Amino acid sequence: GAGVSQSPSNKVTEKGKDVELRCDPISGHTALYWYRQSLGQGLEFLIYFQGNSAPDKSGLPSDRFSAERTGGSVSTLTIQRTQQEDSAVYLCASSSTGIEQYFGPGTRLTVT
Amino acid sequence: SQQGEEDPQALSIQEGENATMNCSYKTSINNLQWYRQNSGRGLVHLILIRSNEREKHSGRLRVTLDTSKKSSSLLITASRAADTASYFCATAFLYNTDKLIFGTGTRLQVFP
Numbered sequence: 001g002a003g004v005s006q007s008p009s010n011k012v013t014e015k016g017k018d019v020e021l022r023c024d025p026i027s028g029h030t031a032l033y034w035y036r037q038s039l040g041q042g043l044e045f046l047i048y049f050q051g052n053s054a055p056d057k058s059g060l061p062s063d064r065f066s067a068e069r070t071g072g073s074v075s076t077l078t079i080q081r082t083q084q085e086d087s088a089v090y091l092c093a094s095s096s097t098g099i100e101q102y103f104g105p106g107t108r109l110t111v112t
Numbered sequence: 113s114q115q116g117e118e119d120p121q122a123l124s125i126q127e128g129e130n131a132t133m134n135c136s137y138k139t140s141i142n143n144l145q146w147y148r149q150n151s152g153r154g155l156v157h158l159i160l161i162r163s164n165e166r167e168k169h170s171g172r173l174r175v176t177l178d179t180s181k182k183s184s185s186l187l188i189t190a191s192r193a194a195d196t197a198s199y200f201c202a203t204a205f206l207y208n209t210d211k212l213i214f215g216t217g218t219r220l221q222v223f224p
Contacts, residue, residue: 004154031210042200043155043214050210091154098210099143103154 002026004104006092012110013082021077021107025094032075033093033101034067043091049075050098082111117216118201124221131188133218135201136181142209144177144184149198149217158186158199163206193224 005024013019025032034046045059049069060066064082069075079086089108093101119134135144143162147155161168161177161184168175174187188195198219202212 033212035214042216045211045213048211056211089153093155095210099204100145100157100160101155101212103147103156105154 004092004094004102006090006104006107008107009105010108010110012112015084015111016081018078018080019082019109021079021090021092021109023075023077023092023094023104025073025075025092026096026102027073029094029096029102030072031095031098031101032069033095034075034077035091035093036061036088037091037106038088046077046090079109082109084111087111118199118218120218121216122219122221124223125191127191127193127222127224129191129222131191131195131220131222133186133199133220135184135186135215137184137201137203137213137215138182139203140206141179141203142206143204144175145202145204145212146173146175146184146186147200147202147214149200155200188220191220191222193222196220196222 007022030051032049035043037043047067048056064080067077087110089106091106093103095101117136145160146158148158149155159170159175161175172189177184198217200217201215
């Protein structure tokens, strides 16, 4: 079956613009995660959705970052007024068990 | 903040040699997982070890866990050039197993 998909694969934007990154999890997976990975670094947890529960937003670095998950499926990560330090690969993962996570290919965001 | 730190940060070996990577973490865990990442994109789950287990095998992978030292190791035996990747440990907290905290990663280079 299809894995986790993310779009776009690459995004170049100017400083100050807003961007939306999309994640389509594996069908039936109730948990969805967003991570950020700066060049050569580990994964930084951003936000986590589990079913209908309130999302865990504890990893969002500032109020410019927000995420939604509609209908328990597709998720959108929005970054407002992008800054150069927002440049990174944004990874989405989903899980059915809350244990093993299945990752998408990521969106590489470059803020110029 | 990241829970795990990995050692070494980078490792270069010849094909056929064994590769050992270590991970240390800070708090009590439910389980520890190892993931592999090629070319800075999506991660792939390799193996999971629970806090009541000390050793686990999967093919050429051997994982150990020492909860008294809060550390784990990943051994890849008879390495191949295709094993070249970054390897990350990820820990699930004792009372919140849905959320993983990733380590800083080890970059493994296997030369043919």
